[in-house]
Amino acid sequence: MPDPAAADAQPMLHLENVGAAYGDSIVLWDVSLGVGRGEAVALLGRNGMGKTTTLLAIIGLNPARHGRIVFKGEDITRLRPFEIARRGIGYAPEGRQLFAPLTVLQNLRIPFVNKHEDRRRWPAQLERIFDLFPALAARRSQPAANLSGGEQQMLAIARALVGGDAFLLLDEPTEGLAPTVVTTIVEALQRLKGEGVTILLVEQNMHHAFAIADRAYIIEKGRISLSGSTAELERDVERLQRHVGVEA
Amino acid sequence: MRTSIVLQALNGLTIGAIYILLASGLTIVFGLQGIVNVAHGVFYMLGAYLAIDLYSRLGFVPTLIVVFVVTALLGLGLELTGIRPLVRWKRHGIQVLVLTLGVAIIAVEVTKLIWGPVPQLLEVPRGLSGTVRLGPIIYPAYWLFVMGFTAAFMALLALAFNRTTLGILVQSIALNSDISQAMGTNAPRINSMVFALGTGIAGVAGVLAGPILSVYPGMAFDLLMILFVVVILGGLGSLLGVVVAGILIGMLNAFGVAYLTGTAGNIFAFVVMIALLVLRPLGLFGKAGILK
Numbered sequence: 185m186p187d188p189a190a191a192d193a194q195p196m197l198h199l200e201n202v203g204a205a206y207g208d209s210i211v212l213w214d215v216s217l218g219v220g221r222g223e224a225v226a227l228l229g230r231n232g233m234g235k236t237t238t239l240l241a242i243i244g245l246n247p248a249r250h251g252r253i254v255f256k257g258e259d260i261t262r263l264r265p266f267e268i269a270r271r272g273i274g275y276a277p278e279g280r281q282l283f284a285p286l287t288v289l290q291n292l293r294i295p296f297v298n299k300h301e302d303r304r305r306w307p308a309q310l311e312r313i314f315d316l317f318p319a320l321a322a323r324r325s326q327p328a329a330n331l332s333g334g335e336q337q338m339l340a341i342a343r344a345l346v347g348g349d350a351f352l353l354l355d356e357p358t359e360g361l362a363p364t365v366v367t368t369i370v371e372a373l374q375r376l377k378g379e380g381v382t383i384l385l386v387e388q389n390m391h392h393a394f395a396i397a398d399r400a401y402i403i404e405k406g407r408i409s410l411s412g413s414t415a416e417l418e419r420d421v422e423r424l425q426r427h428v429g430v431e432a
Numbered sequence: 433m434r435t436s437i438v439l440q441a442l443n444g445l446t447i448g449a450i451y452i453l454l455a456s457g458l459t460i461v462f463g464l465q466g467i468v469n470v471a472h473g474v475f476y477m478l479g480a481y482l483a484i485d486l487y488s489r490l491g492f493v494p495t496l497i498v499v500f501v502v503t504a505l506l507g508l509g510l511e512l513t514g515i516r517p518l519v520r521w522k523r524h525g526i527q528v529l530v531l532t533l534g535v536a537i538i539a540v541e542v543t544k545l546i547w548g549p550v551p552q553l554l555e556v557p558r559g560l561s562g563t564v565r566l567g568p569i570i571y572p573a574y575w576l577f578v579m580g581f582t583a584a585f586m587a588l589l590a591l592a593f594n595r596t597t598l599g600i601l602v603q604s605i606a607l608n609s610d611i612s613q614a615m616g617t618n619a620p621r622i623n624s625m626v627f628a629l630g631t632g633i634a635g636v637a638g639v640l641a642g643p644i645l646s647v648y649p650g651m652a653f654d655l656l657m658i659l660f661v662v663v664i665l666g667g668l669g670s671l672l673g674v675v676v677a678g679i680l681i682g683m684l685n686a687f688g689v690a691y692l693t694g695t696a697g698n699i700f701a702f703v704v705m706i707a708l709l710v711l712r713p714l715g716l717f718g719k720a721g722i723l724k
Binding site: 286347 | 597600601603604607608610611612613614615616617618619620
């Protein structure tokens with residue numbers, strides 16, 4: 185397991201006093217966090233506390249009003265979303281947000297052509313995706329709208345992976361899924377982590393998050409209220425629930 | 433009587449073909465960026481006027497190509513300098529409408545200064561100036577060419593949107609621009625390219641329409657309302673809708689003019705649009721943001 189202290193010292197992604205808002209409504213206040221290379225970090229909190237807003241600020245869809253976001257040593261705070269994505273950040277948004285009428289292959293092709301100059305890597309990328317999620321292989325020519333909820337979530341993660349095989353932002357990847365599908369998703373994410381993929385994971389379900397993450401940050405009313413290794417946090421579930429009330 | 437009906441149907445298809453070419457640019461831009469470009473007719477007008485100057489020097493096909501490139505570049509200029517800043521500031525409603533209206537009015541006045549206000553008729557291209565016998569009907573070859581050109585062009589456009597990588601990227605922007613950009617799509621650049629494609633098509637429509645309809649400065653606005661009918665009737669953002677609605681409105685126009693009065697076509701077109709919108713608010717093939 186990566187050393188959390190080392191991760192904080194030289195993070196792959198670093199947020200420094202980031203604030204974000206929707207119009208006049210301020211949602212994030214001075215959020216600072218770091219994700220080290222090869223780490224899986226969870227951002228936990230109740231609904232409306234700023235988890236998704238944090239990811240939107242990172243990917244540039246709701247840019248930070250203040251503070252800095254640094255990815256691989258480069259300040260990406262003011263970059264446009266497609267520029268941030270092309271730096272190697274893969275994003276699986278809340279609610280999957282697939283391109284429903286497009287096929288599985290077309291959904292995967294979009295981040296691939298945008299982010300990979302060497303088009304000859306396409307077959308290898310597909311092989312990796314279908315190895316991770318065999319269910320998608322048989323559905324490759326189906327429109328995304330025709331997939332089951334679990335398959336759609338697999339495709340959302342796969343689409344993020346095609347575009348950012350080194351760093352994934354995942355927004356509630358287990359939300360609304362059947363327990364067997366959740367197991368498949370959690371195992372896939374554990375496998376990716378084992379392959380060295382860095383993950384920043386937003387979750388409401390503490391159990392699912394802790395099955396994947398090395399460390400966690402708790403966000404309350406737009407501020408980081410608690411952080412630590414998942415092992416430390418798990419030892420103090422009462423405190424965790426007092427802070428967050430997240431599903432255990 | 434039957435011959436007359438077939439003749440009017442062919443006329444309807446020819447006029448419909450012009451509507452389809454023009455409306456396809458409008459609907460693509462709307463489907464992609466959600467903006468209404470009131471200056472669209474200007475590129476149609478410029479295409480026709482440029483053809484008057486270029487045709488005798490270059491010939492028909494080179495004129496089509498040059499007009500496409502020039503009107504596409506002018507459209508690109510409008511998108512980059514006028515529309516994109518407004519879209520960036522999330523002002524793509526009334527502000528874009530007023531901006532493009534202003535551009536259209538200026539362009540029409542400048543056209544009057546350069547080419548004069550008197551209507552002109554563009555020469556029919558050599559080789560297409562004859563007639564073709566279709567059973568009992570003798571029909572202008574050029575009008576058939578316009579129909580064939582439009583059919584081939586729309587088929588190519590549909591193929592490009594549905595089968596090419598760029599087409600898939602365009603569709604992804606139309607479906608969800610934010611998420612497409614989060615997947616690395618340079619949406620502003622693709623939006624500019626598609627806007628330029630739309631104005632280029634309008635220029636080509638102007639060249640094609642020149643020998644059929646007269647060329648005059650007011651043409652920039654005269655067809656605009658009927659184009660909105662075609663786009664709305666077909667369903668905003670739907671290429672298939674534009675084809676079906678373009679043919680329908682072209683037919684209404686041809687039969688209205690032939691059997692009733694010169695304005696009957698327009699009256700029918702708007703009545704059909706209003707009735708259909710009451711029954712199907714999204715138009716014939718309208719879906720939320722998809723180019724098909």
